[in-house]
Amino acid sequence: MTTSRDFDGCVARIARDGDREAFVLLFDHYAPRVKALLVRTGSSPVAAEELAQETLLKVWRKAHLFDPSRASAAAWIFTIARNLRIDSLRRSDRAVYAEDQAPPGDDPPQPDAILSGVQDGQRVRAAMASLNPDQAQAIEMAFFHEQTHSQISQTLGVPLGTIKARIRFGMMKLRAFIEREAGGLS
């Protein structure tokens, strides 16, 4: 079983050696998941297929910008797919989102233990598992079908304020969990 840490290593091997075997491992795991996530986000299967391929092509080309001390490979690939989807919807290549992770040292120092904690995919999944079901559902729904909070509120038949509160408290709980697990550096 390949763990998420191995995928971080695959990106590093691509950056260092242009390692095609590492790329194949990443492709086989993530391309079908990116496609599935995009379909659940509202993309047509044809668009999702194209965007999944473009996402993996970007992974290959931008591997040198991946910083495993700041994000997991999964989170990094997620942001590449997210940005490609948004720019394709806008039919524009002027990015609304910052394109890549800035190279280290280019950024003001980051304030918290959260950033030394979120790079571990396993820890993030454990934090998600610690949420109560309502909070987890509200947070996960925010990722699908381009759902606005009002749409989530309608779908679930729950007031908008309640949805926002579930997301807010859920996010705080995730952050506290991850900071504690990461050693509470702040």
Next chain:
Amino acid sequence: MSLRRLPGEERLLAYAAGTLSPPEAVVVATHLAMRPQSRAWTALGEAVGGAILDKVDPLALDAGARDGLLARLDTAAPDRTQEIVKGSDPTLPEPLRHFPLGPWRWRGPGVYSRDVLGPRDGDCRVILLRIAPGQCTPIHTHGGVELTCVIEGAYATQDGVFEPGDFEEADASITHQQRVVSPKPCLCVAALDGQIQLPGRLGRWLAPFVRL
């Protein structure tokens, strides 16, 4: 509730998830560029995105997709890093440098605005607003949500003072007036949803001039 000058966690999650409209995302991105502490929440949101990506049921790609892509790996990527967008302002925070800007237009005494061209969503669009020291925007309410991030200078509303990097969210229930309290002009970026409605007789008088 105390005055909040940062976007809410739920809005930062929506930014990370990619579900904000482009105009809203540009204003949030400007805030994030100026206030790294809010990036903790978007980094968390992106980590959640990664966790969701890892657990989603995979959907097979077309046959031959992998070989097709492997054959493309050695083709050079178009290099756009050095490209300067014509009509943009390189002194603005980084997220605003991607877009050409419209001309400054007079909107009332000491008030000018210009369009940030590109990010639109129906009626929702992005503008830069420049207000002279001591001047106010006309009192207005909003058809929808208005997001504002201060870039330079400072303004005050009845809720308090907003300084560079501060983020303000106003919706249809809020009637407010922003008065510039800094010695230099206040420059803001705002996402406006729908036309600003100006209440009262002054509003009707100003309406033809201040169609923001």
